[in-house]
Amino acid sequence: MKGGFGFLAVVRVLDRRFVFGIRLVRSWNGVSPQERFHASLIFPAMSLSIRLLGTSASRPTVERNVSSLAVHREGETLMFDCGEGTQRQMMRYGVSFALQDIFFTHMHADHLLGVIGLIRTMALQGRAEPLRLWGPKGTSRMLKRVEALGFERATFPVTIAEVDAGQPIQRTGYSIVAFPVDHRGSTSFGYAIIEEERKGRFNPDLARELGIPEGPLWGQIHRGLAVTLDDGRVIEPSVLVGSKRKGRRVVITGDTRPCAATIDASVGADLLVHESTFGDEDAARALETGHSTAREAAQVAAGAGVRRLLLTHFSARYSRDASDLEREARSVFPNTLIGKDGMEIDVLYQD
Numbered sequence: 001m002k003g004g005f006g007f008l009a010v011v012r013v014l015d016r017r018f019v020f021g022i023r024l025v026r027s028w029n030g031v032s033p034q035e036r037f038h039a040s041l042i043f044p045a046m047s048l049s050i051r052l053l054g055t056s057a058s059r060p061t062v063e064r065n066v067s068s069l070a071v072h073r074e075g076e077t078l079m080f081d082c083g084e085g086t087q088r089q090m091m092r093y094g095v096s097f098a099l100q101d102i103f104f105t106h107m108h109a110d111h112l113l114g115v116i117g118l119i120r121t122m123a124l125q126g127r128a129e130p131l132r133l134w135g136p137k138g139t140s141r142m143l144k145r146v147e148a149l150g151f152e153r154a155t156f157p158v159t160i161a162e163v164d165a166g167q168p169i170q171r172t173g174y175s176i177v178a179f180p181v182d183h184r185g186s187t188s189f190g191y192a193i194i195e196e197e198r199k200g201r202f203n204p205d206l207a208r209e210l211g212i213p214e215g216p217l218w219g220q221i222h223r224g225l226a227v228t229l230d231d232g233r234v235i236e237p238s239v240l241v242g243s244k245r246k247g248r249r250v251v252i253t254g255d256t257r258p259c260a261a262t263i264d265a266s267v268g269a270d271l272l273v274h275e276s277t278f279g280d281e282d283a284a285r286a287l288e289t290g291h292s293t294a295r296e297a298a299q300v301a302a303g304a305g306v307r308r309l310l311l312t313h314f315s316a317r318y319s320r321d322a323s324d325l326e327r328e329a330r331s332v333f334p335n336t337l338i339g340k341d342g343m344e345i346d347v348l349y350q351d
C-alpha cells in the first residue's frame, strides 16, 4: 500500500487553553471512518498535567493562595484539596468548573474551606452534573456540613464518598489510590494517580515493509491479535509490537511528616508533589506540627527514586523567597522544583 502519511496538527481547546497535539494520520482517500478510528488507536498519547492553584500553608499570602491543585488528564479534571479562594484561582489559571471530582487529603480548614464557595458558584451557574467529594474515612460528616453551607437550593447532586486506603478508585485507563500519611494524628491521605500499562510500541515501518495494509489490521495486531493476510501469511503480534510500557504515576502527599507510606506509594513515580512547609532552620517546628522540611521531602523523593519532585505548601515566611528551601532540597535531590501558584507541569511518558 503506497498511501502517503501526513502529519496533521490537531488543535483542541481544552480548559480554555490551546493544546497542540500531533496525530499521525494517513491521507484518508477511500478509508472508512471505522478504519480511521482504528488507525488513531495505534499511537495514543494521553495528556497529563498538574496545575498548582495554591501553594501556601495555613493561610493565604500576597503571592500564594492556600492548598489546591488540579490534575488534567486528556480533558478530564480532578481536583485535590480546595482551600479558601480556590475558585478565583481556577478563573485566573483557566481551570474548568466542569470538574466532577474533588479529593481531600484531610479536613484541615486550609485544604477545605474553598469548596463551600465553589459549590455556591456552581449552583449559581445552574450546574446539573453531579459533583463527587472524596475524603479519608470519617470525613463524611464534615463534608456534609460543607455541602449544606454551599447550597441555598441544590441544583445538582453532591455525593460524598469515604475512601479506603489501598482500595483503587478505577477510572478509564488509570486509578486513584489513597495511602495514609503521618499528619498530627489526623486521618490524612496522600493520593497516587496510577496509569495502566500501555500497549507495546507498534512498528509501522516494519508493518509497511511486510506489506500489511494500514487500517484495521494494524489495530488488531497492536491489540495482540495474530492476523492472516490475503496471501495466506500469518503475522504474529510479537513481530510488530514491543513489550508493554509503563504508565505514568503522580503522587500527591497533602500535609505530612516524611513517611514510609509516601516512599512506598512513590516508587518510580514520574512526579511527587510533596509538602514542604519549613526549611532546615525550622526542622523542630516541622516535627512538632506534623509537617516536612524541604530537605525531608527531598529525602523521600530520593528514597522512592522518583523522576521529579515538586514542593508546595510553604509557610508564609517563605512565601516571597523560597530559595533556601530550593537549595536545601536540591542538595539531596537535584531534580526539585519549587511550586508557584499557577505553575503547570506536564508529566510525560518515560518511553
Ligand SMILES: [Zn+2]
Binding pocket: 057, 058, 067, 108, 110, 111, 255, 313
Ligand atoms: Zn495544610
Ligand SMILES: [Zn+2]
Binding pocket: 106, 108, 183, 255
Ligand atoms: Zn493539615
